[in-house]
Amino acid sequence: MTALLATGGRVLTPASRDATALAHENGLIVWAGSDAPGPALFPDAERLDLDGDWVAPAFVECLSTGLDGEEAAGNGVVPAPVPGSHPLDAVDERIRAGDRVVLDAHEDPARIAGELTRLAGELGDPAVARCTPVLIGMSARIDEGTLAALAAVGAVLLLRPLVDDLDGFDLVRIAGSGVALAASTRVDAAVRPWDALRALTTVPGGRGLSPRAAFTALTRGARRAAGARDGTAGTLTPGAAATFARWRTGELAVVAADDAVQRWSTDPRSGVPPMPDLSGPDPVLRGLVVDGRATVLTR
Secondary structure, eight states: OOOEEEESSEEOBTTBTTOOEEEEETTEEEEEEOTTTHHHHOTTSEEEEOTTOEEEEOEEESOOTTOOHHHHHTTTEEEOOOOOOOOGGGHHHHHHHTOOOEEOTTSOHHHHHHHHHHHHHHHOHHHHHTTOOEEEOOSSOOOHHHHHHHHHTTOEEEEOTTTSOOTTOBHHHHHHTTOEEEEOOEETTEEOHHHHHHHHHOOTTSBOOOHHHHHHHHTHHHHHHTTOOSSOTTSOOTTSBOOEEEEEOSOEEEEEOOSSOOEEEOOGGGOSOOEEOTTSOOOEEEEEEETTEEEEOOO
């Protein structure tokens, strides 16, 4: 497949905070950086002018049962399904068989952590971690000891910000515990990724994530919940799948979670990748590429 070089945009990638261009070939990201060196690095590539658009990993929906793929794609969302959930008493057998472990919010997190810790003590932490235990939703506060135990076995907490009542939850504390956070964009049969971002960053009576951390939960975190273990899935790192969305946005800004206030900045010296301003209207999807192939054409 011929390489494609896209320039003139704003690209969210770990390769460079100030990237304005990227190239992909054979379904993989092969480079990201500034516009200037691109043509020399990829002289035979097909060219695309991003016209100032923001390019970022596509949102990922891992609760994809009954998902309308066309409607999801039209919102910059791609499916990556998590297996169906099962009872807590099935965990022992599933881990011994090397199967995925997926538990619903009605299960007690402390009991889940206790069972996973018991099995890790008997079989070793890697035997549990390879099953990527996923806890779907939150219906109760999780204490520090439980969070530490879940983090030790590589558990993922899959939040449903448009379904679960997150009032009073301290998502910053949970993220800081080492438990991986993933999140869903769904409400009923619809996907609303930008509303999910807002819900994760604004938690009444609690602490929300920064927009960057919330976006990571909806992309790389969701890929991990779905079983990806390479650390690059859901990013625009060279070597990762070329699955990304192109958005027309307003000015990008930096915001970090704080105990009392969300602090916005457009200062590039902050070192934090800028994100669309969530206080404004939703960005407009201009294109979606999945594994190097355009599935939604530029509007």
